[in-house]
Every structure is written in C-alpha cells, then in structure tokens.
Amino acid sequence: MSYTRHVVAHLRKDLRIEWRAKDSINGMLFFSLLVVVVFSLAFDPTSYPTVARQISGGLLWVGLLFAAMTALNQSWSRELRNHVLDAHRLAPSSASTLFLGKALANFLFVSGVEIVLAPVFAIFYNLHPLGQVWYLLLILPLGTWALVCNGTFFAALSLRTRNRELLLPLVLLPISAPALLAMIQATTAVLTGDSEPGLWLRGLVGYDLIFTTLCILLFDLVLRED
C-alpha cells in the first residue's frame, strides 16, 4: 500500500506546515467573518427571519467559496519556493498522491473554518433552522469536498499560467456551478424545512465521485507536462 503511504506523507507535510505557520486557516477565518459582516449590510437578518433562512444557505457557501479560494492559491504557491514543485515532479511516487494529499489537507482546513463559521452564522443571522439539522453533517463535508477537490486541481493548473490568482476563480466557478447549486439548495432545504434535501445530496455524491476520479486521472498531465 505504498500509494496510501505517499498520500499520508503529503498530507502530514501540509498539515505540519500549516500547524507551524497557521497562515491559511487564520486568513480564511478572518476573511469569512468579514464576509458575514459585509452580507449583513445587504439585508437586515434580525427583522426578517424568513428571508434570512431562505438566503443564508447561499451566503454561507459563497463566503466559504471565496475564503477557500484565497487558501487554495497559497497552498500551491508555497511549493514554488526553493523549487519544491520540481522536486515533486522528479519524485518516483504517482503524481495523484501529491494531489490527494493536498486536497485532503485543504479539506481539513476548510472544514475547520466551517466548524467555527456555522455557529457564527447562526448567531449573527438569528437562524432557527426548520428542517432536520443533522443533514448538514452530510451536506457540509460533501459540498466542501466538491469545492476543495476541483479547487486544488485548478489551483495547480493556474499555477502554470501568468495571472494565477486571477485565473483560478474564472475556471473554478463555471465548473463548480452544478455543485454550488446542489449544496446551496440542500442547505436552504434544511434551513427552511420546505423540502427534502435528499435529491441534492445524491447529486452532490455523484458530482464528488465523478470529479474526484477525473482529477486523479488528469493530475499527472497538469504536474508533469512542460
């Protein structure tokens, strides 16, 4: 099982770097907190609880998406220093282990932000979900994986272009549109209690499976090609 060992080695390396610097977690946390504040300027969540329930699912994911995007770019650009990426390219391990390790690390970081952000959202927007809240325990990880998996892949892809910070959102957002739709609809269904999130959850599982496979298959091309 050397494949798993390589993935774990990459994961541990990324976790250790993050543990020492805590750059991306702190950046993401503060960024998403700012997003919560800025969105509260757009509407009054306390006076309109129904409106708050209808739109905060979307706001939560948009905030997380933007926060994740800042971290995704960093997670690859730190590999450029001292030509670490070139060393990865020469390494005899499969290229997709590097991708999986990094995607898992980013997944853990963004999940950490969610654990802090979800209660903050509930408090600041005065949210009383009307549906079954335990569904969120499925929706949040599945949605996060959909964002982070494609995000890590396209951040690596934009690393090889001129305007890398600019290109990531331009490429990631259109590809993620179906996943974003599914997670926002599922979250809104839980918050408003109007419908069942089951259909959207299944959609998310399908999206995750398809795109994880595609990323693993194609990552070698992105990393090794010159």
Added chain:
Amino acid sequence: MQTRSIPKPLIWLWLIATFAVLAEGYRQAIFISPAEATMGDIFRIFFYHVPNASLALVPPYINLLGSFGYLFWRNTNPERAQASDALAIAAAEVTLVLTSIGLVTGMLWARPIWGIWWTWDERLTTYLLLWLLYVSYVLLRRLSSSGQTHTLAAVLSIFAAVDVPITFMSIRWWRTQHPGPVLTGGQVDKSMLPAIFWNIAGWGMWSAAVLCFRYALERRRQKLDAVKSQEFLAEGDARGY
C-alpha cells in the same frame, strides 16, 4: 511542415452556396412563413434562434475530440497533435459565437413575449453556463504561457465536457420555464418547417466555413511560431551560443 490546403475554387463554391442557402432561409423566414397565431411577427426570431442555439451543441464535441487528439498524439506525432489543438481552439470559438447568438436572439424574443429580458429557467441557465465554460476555456488559453497552453486547455476541455451534462441535469431538477423542444416536441406548424430547415442548413454551412477558416488561421500561426523559433535558434548558433 508540409501544407495541404483546400483548392480555392472549392472554398468560393462553398461560400457562394452558403450565402445562397442563407438567402433562401431569409426569404422563407421573413416572407413565406405565415405569422404565428399568438406571437405574430416576433415569432420570426425563432428561425434564427433555434438553428444557432441547436448548432451550438455540436462544436463542443469537436473541441473535445481535438483535445483528446492532442493528448493522444502529443508525444508520438507532434504534427497531428498541433492540428488537433488548432481544431480544438477553432471549435471552442465557434461554440462561443453560436451560444452568443442564441442567447442574444433569445433575449430579444423574451422581452416582448415574457416581458423580461432574462429569467433563470432551465435552458437559459444551462446555455449561460455553457457560454461561461467556453469563455473560461478561451481565457485559459490567453493567460497561460505558450509552452503549456495546449495541455492545460485540453484538460479543461475534458472537465467542461463532463460538466455540461451534469449542469444540464441539475438545472433541470431546479426549474423550468422555456418552451419545450421545438423540433421534436411536435408543436410547430408544418408551414414553418421549411424556414427552420433552410436556416439550420445555412447556419450549419456558415459555422463549418468559419470553423475551417479559424482552423487554417491557427495552423498558419503555429507554422509562423515554428519558423520564428527556428530562426532564433539559427541566430544563436551563428553567434556561437
């Protein structure tokens, strides 16, 4: 690099035939076809909207084929790989043109009939996302440095091709307001069919011509690049680097 080009007279013949078919399509759409019962003359926009919007679904497959071709031949047959890549970029740009025409004509029709320029229904959203996907494809090609453009673009093209059916399904679950499929739904009066078919043929021929021109242009650009880098190398040799 050897060149194989289509004989000039054939190109002219094709262009003349295209314009003749388009002219007949125009005559059918504007003068022959009767005004629609409820929508009146506004309906005639459909003779341009339906062909362009339906034809827009073809070049993405050509783009995907070109991208696969590039990835398949990139190490074994560079000449073929370059040709496939030229085909991919040509197809992507034709997709953009056709979806743009489809979106604009659709909005022109929606304003008088629905009373709004835009609504977030199934087909409109899907088309907008299709348009956005290929805009991002073209942008990626613009922004990436020359050596890696082909591979990165081919990878994105595969992602886009996988994404399109998923987007289509998920938006269908979401909502629907667009009139059903026009040709297969059996809602169209027989008197209007000639206008639709002439226009599909005309715009199809036009798209094929534009695709070929863009392909030829990209091939010439590739050859110019190759000549330039050869000259650069020769200059370096002459100076003794």
